[in-house]
Amino acid sequence: MLEIVTFSLLNGIVYGLLLFMVSSGLTLIFSLMGVLNFAHASMFMLGAYVSYQIGRWIGFWPALAIAPLVVAGIGALIERYGLRHVHRQGHVAEILFTFGLAYVVVECVVMVWGRNPIENRVPAAIDFPAFWIYGTSYPAYKVLMMAISVGMFAFLYLAFRRTRLGLVIRAALTHPEMVAALGHDVPRIFVLVFAIGSALAALAGVIGGFALLTEPNMAAALGPIVFVVIVVGGLGSIGGAFLASMLIGIVQTFAVALDYSLLDLLTALHLTLASDSAFHELAAVKVAQAAPLIPYLLLVVMLVFRPRGLFGTREA
Amino acid sequence: MKAGGLAGAAADRPPIAHALVSSRGAPWLAAAAALVVLPYVPGLDGNFGRSLLSQMGIAAVFALSYNLLLGQTGLLSFGHAVYFGLGAYASIHLMRAIDGGLPVPMALVPVAGAASGLFFGMLLGAVTVRRAGVVFALISLGIGELVFAAMRILQGFSGGEEGITANRGLGPHPFGFTLGPQIQVYYVIAFWTMVSALLLSAFLRTPVGRMCNAVRDNPERAAFVGYDPVHVRLVAFSVAAMFAGLAGGLHALNYEIVAAEAVGAGRSGAVLLMAYIGGVQHFFGAVLGAVVITWLQASLSDYTTAWQLYLGLFFIAMVLFAPGGLSGLLLMHRPILRTRAFRRVVRAYAIAAVPAAIAACGAVALLEINYRRATQPDAGAIVRLLGRDLDTSTPWPWLAALALLAFGVLLLRPCVARVRRAWADASEEARSHAGQGAAR
Numbered sequence: 001m002l003e004i005v006t007f008s009l010l011n012g013i014v015y016g017l018l019l020f021m022v023s024s025g026l027t028l029i030f031s032l033m034g035v036l037n038f039a040h041a042s043m044f045m046l047g048a049y050v051s052y053q054i055g056r057w058i059g060f061w062p063a064l065a066i067a068p069l070v071v072a073g074i075g076a077l078i079e080r081y082g083l084r085h086v087h088r089q090g091h092v093a094e095i096l097f098t099f100g101l102a103y104v105v106v107e108c109v110v111m112v113w114g115r116n117p118i119e120n121r122v123p124a125a126i127d128f129p130a131f132w133i134y135g136t137s138y139p140a141y142k143v144l145m146m147a148i149s150v151g152m153f154a155f156l157y158l159a160f161r162r163t164r165l166g167l168v169i170r171a172a173l174t175h176p177e178m179v180a181a182l183g184h185d186v187p188r189i190f191v192l193v194f195a196i197g198s199a200l201a202a203l204a205g206v207i208g209g210f211a212l213l214t215e216p217n218m219a220a221a222l223g224p225i226v227f228v229v230i231v232v233g234g235l236g237s238i239g240g241a242f243l244a245s246m247l248i249g250i251v252q253t254f255a256v257a258l259d260y261s262l263l264d265l266l267t268a269l270h271l272t273l274a275s276d277s278a279f280h281e282l283a284a285v286k287v288a289q290a291a292p293l294i295p296y297l298l299l300v301v302m303l304v305f306r307p308r309g310l311f312g313t314r315e316a
Numbered sequence: 317m318k319a320g321g322l323a324g325a326a327a328d329r330p331p332i333a334h335a336l337v338s339s340r341g342a343p344w345l346a347a348a349a350a351l352v353v354l355p356y357v358p359g360l361d362g363n364f365g366r367s368l369l370s371q372m373g374i375a376a377v378f379a380l381s382y383n384l385l386l387g388q389t390g391l392l393s394f395g396h397a398v399y400f401g402l403g404a405y406a407s408i409h410l411m412r413a414i415d416g417g418l419p420v421p422m423a424l425v426p427v428a429g430a431a432s433g434l435f436f437g438m439l440l441g442a443v444t445v446r447r448a449g450v451v452f453a454l455i456s457l458g459i460g461e462l463v464f465a466a467m468r469i470l471q472g473f474s475g476g477e478e479g480i481t482a483n484r485g486l487g488p489h490p491f492g493f494t495l496g497p498q499i500q501v502y503y504v505i506a507f508w509t510m511v512s513a514l515l516l517s518a519f520l521r522t523p524v525g526r527m528c529n530a531v532r533d534n535p536e537r538a539a540f541v542g543y544d545p546v547h548v549r550l551v552a553f554s555v556a557a558m559f560a561g562l563a564g565g566l567h568a569l570n571y572e573i574v575a576a577e578a579v580g581a582g583r584s585g586a587v588l589l590m591a592y593i594g595g596v597q598h599f600f601g602a603v604l605g606a607v608v609i610t611w612l613q614a615s616l617s618d619y620t621t622a623w624q625l626y627l628g629l630f631f632i633a634m635v636l637f638a639p640g641g642l643s644g645l646l647l648m649h650r651p652i653l654r655t656r657a658f659r660r661v662v663r664a665y666a667i668a669a670v671p672a673a674i675a676a677c678g679a680v681a682l683l684e685i686n687y688r689r690a691t692q693p694d695a696g697a698i699v700r701l702l703g704r705d706l707d708t709s710t711p712w713p714w715l716a717a718l719a720l721l722a723f724g725v726l727l728l729r730p731c732v733a734r735v736r737r738a739w740a741d742a743s744e745e746a747r748s749h750a751g752q753g754a755a756r
Binding site: 034036082085086089091092093095096097099100101103104106107108110111112113114115220224227228230231235281282285289290292293296297299300303304307 | 390392394443444446447449450451453454455457458459461462465466468469470471472473581585588592622624625627628629631632635636639683686687690691
């Protein structure tokens with residue numbers, strides 16, 4: 001039992017950190033520009049595919065550094081030559097633009113790498129057991145995933161708190177007009193933040209690509225969960241996004257390990273439910289089966305009881 | 317005197333005739349006549365044509381209901397298929413009950429879809445419409461994923477990915493209406509499409525329908541005149557959900573199968589694309605979008621598997637350059653229709669169409685070669701395009717496509733300038749006409 005708890009907790013933390021890497025970029029872009037970027041999960045997918053390709057050419061370690069940079073460049077181009085033009089038409093047009101972009105990115109990925117999942121294996125360099133607990137090994141690449149995400153956040157936190165550029169970006173989050181009046185190029189800050197957010201998502205894609213399945217559907221699978229994270233955490237709150245990511249990551253991982261249903265609970269309490277009753281099917285659903293539902297249930301519960309999210313400053 | 321009075325009344329037209337001939341009634345009569353005649357028009361009178369028309373009808377009802385949300389109330393939803401799908405499920409279960417002996421004619425099945433849509437619209441709307449804008453968009457997406465995941469789990473109710481089936485041929489057959497041949501199904505769908513369009517249009521003329529527009533444009537002010545924006549949004553949302561459910565019922569009737577994808581994100585996205593590409597500012601824009609997209613999908617999917625890519629690019633182009641959609645582009649020409657310079661505009665369009673077609677050919681060839689090589693690796697280097705085999709192991713097909721694209725774009729630039737000039741002249745002329753009219 002303790003073994004299951006430990007492993008679920010470790011895997012949950014890895015998954016939660018991955019979610020946070022994607023959702024922190026989304027929340028950053030949202031709070032600076034007010035844009036709900038539907039193509040954000042597409043950047044995650046691009047990160048996985050691009051790193052796979054570069055990894056095949058020149059190896060995993062350079063790919064780990066180059067792929068996020070390539071995707072950051074793509075993000076910057078999207079902001080500069082796409083989003084900036086729809087900006088004056090309002091937020092709905094911006095959302096629709098990124099929504100259309102998500103369609104196109106999926107098809108472009110299909111055009112380059114095909115429709116089937118690619119064989120994005122864990123690179124040999126990090127494919128060994130990191131440590132043993134309870135007689136079972138824990139793979140090194142998951143440890144690396146944790147290390148990279150934590151290291152990235154430490155770096156970003158310091159960059160935002162201790163550098164002049166970080167100061168300007170933080171100022172632009174709350175007072176864009178004042179920052180522009182002081183002579184800073186706010187549109188360029190938009191491009192920069194969009195690129196940073198894309199790079200974060202891509203980095204998550206690089207290390208998440210071989211943990212999850214690298215296929216054209218992976219953006220559509222992750223995207224909605226990331227949106228749930230930023231609503232539950234509170235729109236625009238990085239701390240909230242962190243807490244919500246960990247919460248969803250850990251709860252969902254534990255749920256997958258639970259092979260019980262409401263029916264089992266009722267049986268344990270010596271209650272019986274007629275097998276032809278309408279609720280029988282509902283009660284027979286195992287928690288593990290219902291795991292994909294959990295983030296969205298959390299979203300609805302949150303909206304009913306605390307619409308502003310965990311740490312939100314404005315009401316959702 | 318009496319005769320003179322009658323003549324005068326005739327000149328003013330009696331009220332009923334007035335309603336029918338005036339700008340309000342005439343389009344409806346024309347639309348109804350078109351719906352009756354269309355399945356006998358050559359080219360559409362086969363099984364393919366009639367089933368295409370049926371699909372267009374279903375899509376039109378769905379897109380109209382979406383337009384009530386996005387166009388009229390300003391609610392951008394990414395989960396509208398929830399109500400479509402739940403309506404479809406209610407209908408398919410009713411159809412199964414009819415198959416089991418319930419004495420209800422199949423043509424009334426969409427009513428169950430509408431009822432289901434309305435019920436779930438009111439239920440889920442109460443949670444989702446508290447905020448408009450970005451937050452509403454996010455929540456609708458979450459609810460959509462929730463319902464989709466639930467439908468995949470509850471296999472007994474939904475049949476999961478495989479879906480559940482029913483037979484529309486059973487039950488009572490009033491007037492010998494068996495719903496066996498596609499033409500009969502088409503007429504049932506056409507009837508409900510017409511009814512939905514009339515009811516939705518009537519809804520927009522009611523005070524609460526007008527308030528939807530007010531809440532879209534300025535919720536604070538709407539609240540100030542005494543209408544609670546949340547309440548107005550809930551009404552609009554429920555009505556939209558009801559018609560989405562009705563469209564779902566038509567879907568169940570037409571296909572006799574409903575699967576979990578009926579509530580999925582793909583369908584929600586598709587209706588958004590239809591309504592937006594058609595144009596959200598005009599009532600008929602949604603119908604136009606539904607008809608055009610359904611037609612393109614049916615006719616293009618035979619030739620290319622990259623259909624989604626073209627749709628996505630088309631959608632992005634509309635967002636960037638024509639936010640009014642196709643209907644907006646068409647109606648843009650109304651003021652200059654009577655001007656002399658309009659002929660020059662048409663001529664400029666015709667000239668610009670040539671390089672645009674060349675560029676499009678190059679771009680399509682380029683995309684198709686890449687797409688097929690990636691998705692059909694077994695086919696080897698030979699790509700069959702427009703009935704010709706191209707050997708893509710040599711660089712020539714790529715170079716030729718690139719050259720076409722570059723040549724087209726290069727030629728297009730002066731043509732676009734020409735269109736701009738003609739347009740400027742025409743609108744100048746239209747303005748001066750309007751000025752003279754006002755002066756008189």
